[in-house]
Amino acid sequence: MLYRENGQFKTTYRQDQQMLPILQDRIFMALLLAFVFVGAPLVFSDYFFLSILIPFLILSLAALGLNLLVGYCGQISIGHAAFMSVGAYAAYNLVLRIPQLNFLVVLVLAGLIAALVGLLFGIPSLRIRGLYLAVATLAAQFFMDWTFARVKWFTNYAPSGSVSTATIDIFGWQVNSPVRKYLFLAAVVTVFAVLAKNLVRSHMGRAWMAMRDMDVAAEVIGIRPVYAKLTAFGVSSFYVGVAGALWGFVHLGSWEPLAFNITLSLNLLFMIIIGGMGSILGSFFGAFFIVALPILLNRAPDWIGIDLSTAMVSHMESMIFGALIVFFLIVEPQGLARLWAIGKEKLRLWPFPH
C-alpha cells in the first residue's frame, strides 16, 4: 500500500535516469544512511562494531569488487584474496616508507597497485573463459601467498613474517576507537558503493554485462573484449585492494600472509553466490551472511540458555551454517538479493495481489 509509485511521473530524462527512481526507495535509503551514520553509533556496543560491523563492511566492499568482475562481467575469479593481500601489503609499505602520506591517498594508491596486479592476472581472461579462467586466477592466489611469505622486503624483514600497523590518522582525526573505525569504514564503503552503482549503469558497466551475456554477440555490436574484460579486472581489483588495505589496517591491525589465504577467496565467492551475482545489494547481503551468521550461531545457545560444551557449539555452528547455505541456494539460487527483489515486487501489489 505504501510502496507504490502511482502518481510519480517522470517529466525529464534526468528524472528517468536517477539512481533511485521511486520516492519510497529514496526515503528508505535516506533513513538507512541516517541510521548508519547517526543511529548505529548510539545503539551498538563496541563488541558489535569490532566483531560484526567492521568485518562486515570491509568484506562487503571486497565482495562488491568481486561482484563487478564475476556478477557483471562474467569472469570467474577464485584468487581475489590475493588482490586483497596486494592492497594490504601495498598500503603497509606505503605507510612505512612514505610516512607523510595521508591515509586516504595511501588507500587509493594501494587500490591502484592492486588494480595493476589484477590487470596482469586478468590477461589470461582474453584467451580462456569459464572454469579454465577460474583455475588460472588460482595462480594469483598462490603466487601472492608465496611472494608475501618469502620476499622479506614486503614485510620489512619481520622475523615472523607478521606485520603490524600504526593507528590511522586522517587530517588529525585518529581512527582508533571502534565507533570511529566504523564511521570511517561506513563512509568509505558508501562512497565506493555509490561509485559502483553508477559504474554498472555507465557504458563500461553495459559493456561488462554484454560480455557476460554473450561475448561473441558483444564483439559483433562493437564492444572490445580486451577493453571490457581488462577494465573489469582492473576495477574489481581496485575495489578489492582497497578492501584489503582496510582489512589489514582497520580490522586486523597486524597480519600474516595466512590472513589472505584461499579460504578468504572462496568466502568472497560464496558471498556473492549467496548474496546474488550481479547485484550491488547482494554483495552486502552475502557479506553479512558469511561474516555474522557463524558468530550469531556460535553465541545463540548461550543466549537461549542452553548449556552446551564449547566443542559442541562449534560443531553445531558448522552444521547449521552449511545447512542454511544449502537451504538458501535451493530456495533462491539467484541469491538473497533476488529474494529482496521478489519481496519488493510483492509489496507493490500488497494487499491486493490480484
Next chain:
Amino acid sequence: MKLVEKMRVLAVSAGAVAAVVAVTASGPVQAADKEQFFPALVYRTGAYAPNGVPFANGYIDYLKLVNARDGGINGVKITYEECETGYATDRGVECYERLKGKGPTGATVFQPLSTGITFALTDKAPKDKIPLVTAGYGRADSVDGTVFKWNFPLGGTYWDAADILIQHVGKLEGGLDKLKGKKIALVYHDSPYGKEPIPLLQERSKMHGFELLLLPVTHPGVEQKATWLQIRQQRPDYVFLWGWGVMNSTSIKEAVATGYPRDKMYGVWWSGAEPDVIPAGDGAKGYHALTFLAPAGQGQVHKDMIKYVYDKGQGTGKKEEIGEVLYNRGMVSAMMGVEGVKRAQTRYGKKPLKGEQVRWGLENLALDAAAIKKLGFEGFMDPIQTTCVDHEGSHSAHVETWDGKKWSVTAGPYESDLQIIKPIIRASAAKYAAEKHVTPRDCAKEASM
C-alpha cells in the same frame, strides 16, 4: 479468504520474531561482587584439537581446583568462560572482544595458546589494559617489557628454544665449534609460530658456520611429502621440528617413511606431547623434544586435582589424562595467571582486580623453588622471576625423549645464551616501537615511583 490467511501467517511470524528477540535480550544473569573473571580462548575442534583439548582441560581444571580447594584466590571466586577459536586468528580476536568486558572487573588475563592470535591481540591489549600471558609461545621480542608492557611470554620464548637446541646438538658433537659444516634443517609450520625461531637460528648459523635449511610446511601440515623428499636429498645432520597439531605426528611418520633417524630429530616444546608421538606408533621411539621441566607425570597438585575436582565429578576431561604433557602445561599456564592475581592482591587488596592491576602482579612475579613446591608444582617448572625489563622470568629448558611409552627427561637443564638473544630482542622490539609509535617505558624511573 486468502488475505486473512496471509495476515495470519504474518502475525505468527511476527510473534515468532518477537519471541526470539525476547529470549535473546534476557542473557545469563551476571552475579557481581567478589569474582575474578578468567577468559579461556580454547580450541576443541579443528586440526589442532588433539593438542588444544588437553591444554584447555588443564587450564579450566586448575581454575576449578583453586575454587574448590582454596575457595578462590584469597576469597575471590574465579569465574571463567570458554570461547572456541579453532586456532584461527579472526575468531580469536572475536573471542577476545566477546570476553574482554565480562565479570565485575573485566577479563583478568588472556592466554590464547596461538602465536597468530597473540600477534593480533598484542595490538589490542594495551588499549583495553588487559595483560597477555603467552607461556612458551608468542612474540619472542615481547620479553622486552619496556616496549611490550602488556605481554608476558613467561617461562620461555622460541628464541630460547632454538638457542637451547643448538647448544644441545653442539654438546653432542663435542663443542659448538664442531657444528661447522654441519647441516641443520628446520621443519616449521608456515605461520608466525614456525617462523619465529628463524632469526636466532640464522644468527647462530653465522656464528658457528653450520648450514641452515628452512623447510616450511603449510597449514595444517598433513601434506609433507615434498618437505621430506628434500630432507632425503639433503641429509641434514639434525632436524628441528617446529610443528603443532597433526603436523607433528605427520612429520614423525614421514621421518619413518624416509628413513630419517628419529633420534636426530628435536622438537620444540609444542612438538613433544603424547598426541604428537602416539599416532606414529613405534616409529616415534627415540624422538626428542624440549620441555620446561618434568614433561608428564603427577605431583602434589595432581593429587589435589583428583581429590577436589575429579572425585566430585567436576573434571573437564578424563581422569586418565591428568598428568599428560599438555594437560600439565595448561595447568601451569592457569597457575601463572592465578599467581599474577595473587601477587597483585598483595598491593591492591584482596578484592576483584582489574587487568591493569594484574599486569603489575605479573611484572613482579617471584615464583622461587619454595613457592613452586607450596603450590604442588615441584618438579614441573623452573623458578620464574619477572621484572619491568624482563617479562619472561626464566630462560631454561630440558631435553626429553620418547621411549615408546612415556616422555622422560634425558638432558639439561640448559640456559639460553642471553648474550646472543638480548641484542636481537632489543633490535626487534625497537623496530616494533618505531613502527607502532610506542615510546618505551623507563623502568628505572618506574621503580623509584
